Amino acid sequence: MRFVTFQKIGMQLVGLGILLAGMQPAYGIPAFARKFGLPCSACHEAWPMLNNFGQTFKDNGYQLGNDRDAPIYQDPGYWPIMFRTTPVWHRENNNRQTVDRVPGDPGSGLVEASVSTSGFDLGGVDAIAAGTLSKNISFFVQPFFGNSGVAITQAWARFDNLLGSHWLNVKMGKFELDEPISQERLLTLSNSGGLYYNYFFTPPGDNNFFQGIGFTQLGVEVQGHSDNDYTRYSLAVVTNSNGQTGLPSSNTYDLYANFNKAFEARWFGRQEAGVYGYFGESPTYFLTQNGNPIPGTGQGNRSFYRIGAYGHWYVNKFDFYTFYMHGSDNVFLGNAVPSNHPELLPPGAVGPTWNGGFIEGHYNPTPRWIVLGRYELTRMSRQANPGIPDNAGNLDTWTVGYRWYPIMNPRAGLAWTQEFSRINNIGAAPLSSQDAIRNSLMMGFDFDF
């Protein structure tokens, strides 16, 4: 009986294998392909993650440089618009959720309980319009339609190849910083694994207006690169507003810089290493009217920075991201104390510092398959307030998954994705101060068209 069952499963697997093997590459007629005649896999190692050709194309202002880039070569009916959405099923578990002891009775006291939820879901819809307005003028507009409304994730214009050089490009608007590893092109989507935590980390008790390099920012960027993109730099001056429009913070500007250099290692492939840094000042209090803060009137600015190094290492069909960050906030930011009231600082208060990093590995045997795993950690090295436990804020995250692309091109990409992620906020359970662990299991479609 058991043999019969295994035989049946085996036959089904063989059938599935034949079905998969018999599927021809489903190349459609995507938006960029209509313009350039290239498959999506030309630019993406696995969509949306760029390969070096795609990064070069992007850095060139969505231009291939073969005199077919200007919109005059396009069909007049062509609009470079794409939509992306991710209908998924997911299950979330929080092992130490704080709940009322008796549901509906706030007087019964709080306890920690394991809480699970599951179901079909939809995060929202990204609409992306990108391309060239003219030769050497490019643009990118990305509104996000979510459950709570519409938000402009990115909107910028860029003057490319100024003075006829790849080394001088100027972008202005709201854009993703030239991050070491793009948050916008993350391969993972689950609740616990769908972001790089170090990009958004804030120490316990900290009230820095800046929330991390993972947010898109408002400002101007100067960027340059070599012909083959093996050497790149970027320098951005952004308003200290954490990407929010309307100047909500103060009249200060932050500076972000990134430099990376790649080289070829025979037998292995492309190797890349880089350094980056974000340096800024954030207000510690606001002018008020009837006691209410007036947006944009931040005062008492204090400094902070995020610096680090990273790499992208290929070993044939395997590749690895490595990332390191060191962060530091001023003592007033770290303790959420207005700088005009230093007497409010707790005894022994200092500026918090921390270190973090991750390693993310990919196995990419074909353009249609990618298997990935990531481990990320953050460790506080110095708490702002001696009263805060040393390990508060520390976290560990594991994510494993794969993506399969039955359809993969810029106009109509479809990925089936499955992943499991687990985040351990060390000592973060609010009542017991034990580890708060969240598990996410997710599967679904990620498609754009």
Place this chain on the structure above:
Amino acid sequence: MRTKVGSKLRLGSAAIVISLLWSVTGLAQESHIGNLTGNARRGKALYVRYCIFCHGSEGDGRGESASYLDPKPRDFTKAVFKCRSTPNGSLPLDSDLYDTISRGIHASGMPSWKPLLRQERVDLVAYIKTFSSAFQEEKPGAPVVIPPEPANSAESIRRGAELFQNMNCWSCHGKDGRGHGPSAATLTDSKGYPVTPFDFTSGSRFKCGETDRDMFRDLTTGLDGSPMPSFADAMTADQRWDVVHYIRSLNAPKGHSKLKAELKTP
């Protein structure tokens, strides 16, 4: 014992069959650029990722986007290549294919693939050669000799202008080099697709390279598969340099304007 011998025989037979299949399918094809050796098997994976959409799974230039492209993608099965350092009608060197992949073809859908690793581009060359048996049956021609370039003088340009007329270059490229000569509308490539003669006034980026040496080489080898013939026999090396200098002057906006005016004067 008998079983072991039988087993070894079976293994040996399997190895021979696999080797035969390997060579028949052409995946044993190699390419050589400097100290790099290209591997067709690795090249195939790259071809599927980067090239198949235009050049097609059979390498015949009939990929899914081919119908949207002008000019059409190269048909590798014909083993006919425009950009070569070898004489008219002969196979290109590996380095010619490598240079084309790296440089791209200006004013076409073919981009520069310089962002790929050098090894990857060499692997692609090896795989492209598998589409035609010609690469297994013939050797590429010897590279044409490019003598040192003489000085680019007004006299050389004047001689080049005369040759441009006398050699009937103008019938395709036009009297003023703008690519609209009387024959231009009727030109087709070897597959019957219409082709447009190059407009020499449009810029300095030519299909097979930007330097004067590249232009001299084009005049010497011709662009196989297109109506552009070889002038290796019709003109001496010095005359070809003169034509190169004249063509350069057509895209010289300021320095040669007076000269261009003089040349137009009968």
